[in-house]
Amino acid sequence: MKMIRQSCDRQLDDPALAPDGPDSHYEQQLTSEIPRIRGYIRSQISNPSDVEDLLQDTMVRSLQTTARERVSNPLAYGLQVARSVVLDHWRRSKRQPDYVAELPEQESAPLDQQHMERRKLEALSETLTAMPPLRRQVFLMRRMDGLSRDAIAAQLGLSEASVKKHITRAMLDIARTVEKHERDD
Numbered sequence: 001m002k003m004i005r006q007s008c009d010r011q012l013d014d015p016a017l018a019p020d021g022p023d024s025h026y027e028q029q030l031t032s033e034i035p036r037i038r039g040y041i042r043s044q045i046s047n048p049s050d051v052e053d054l055l056q057d058t059m060v061r062s063l064q065t066t067a068r069e070r071v072s073n074p075l076a077y078g079l080q081v082a083r084s085v086v087l088d089h090w091r092r093s094k095r096q097p098d099y100v101a102e103l104p105e106q107e108s109a110p111l112d113q114q115h116m117e118r119r120k121l122e123a124l125s126e127t128l129t130a131m132p133p134l135r136r137q138v139f140l141m142r143r144m145d146g147l148s149r150d151a152i153a154a155q156l157g158l159s160e161a162s163v164k165k166h167i168t169r170a171m172l173d174i175a176r177t178v179e180k181h182e183r184d185d
Contacts, residue, residue, distance in 0.1 A: 030062055030074040037078045044086045052149070054089055056081040056164075060171040064179070120181050127177040131170060138163055139170035 034055070041054050041106045062074075062081045126134055138156070141147045142163075147155075149163045156163075 026071065027063060030059070033075040033078055034059070036075060037082050039049050040079055041082050041086060044083075045089065050089065054082070054085050056168055057118065058085045058170060059168055060175050061085065062171055063168075064175045094110050106157055120178070124174060127173050128170075132175060135166045135170050135173075138166035142167050 037058060038051065038055050040102075041058065042048070042051050045051055047056065054080075058078065058081050060082070062078045065071065125139070131139070134156075138152055138158075141152045141155070142149065149160050149167070152158070153160045153163045
């Protein structure tokens with residue numbers, strides 16, 4: 001993590017995402033349905049503090065689909081993705097022990113797996129470094145420093161909606177990198 005944080009602190013110029021790209025209509029339709037998708041997630045999750053993170057994961061997955069032109073109902077698609085995200089959340093929460101001390105000792109991974117993980121971390125580090133500085137800063141404050149969106153907004157003088165936008169776009173960038181890395185392996 002330290003390696004990622006250090007490489008992200010470097011400032012590189014990267015053009016911002018084009019606001020009116022070919023997929024902007026799909027994105028606009030989907031983002032207009034966020035309140036309904038949030039409501040569905042809220043109805044399925046017992047811990048209200050998890051709702052916004054699960055909503056972000058839902059939006060990232062929904063926006064990274066390669067079949068955008070075949071999605072005729074963005075709300076239905078977004079709700080289906082949200083259902084999948086909620087199910088993943090339930091599975092993870094059932095598998096996680098209550099105390100970290102209960103985790104079993106792990107054997108070291110085979111060298112080829114360690115090499116693949118190292119390559120994946122390097123790709124993620126490069127992706128974070130290539131992000132526009134504000135997007136990277138907002139993402140790191142949220143995911144690495146654990147600050148809330150409103151705390152980030154207050155510190156940086158941004159609206160909470162802007163903070164959410166930066167986090168979502170950063171997660172999209174990372175998801176694309178992971179997807180490309182998995183295709184290449």
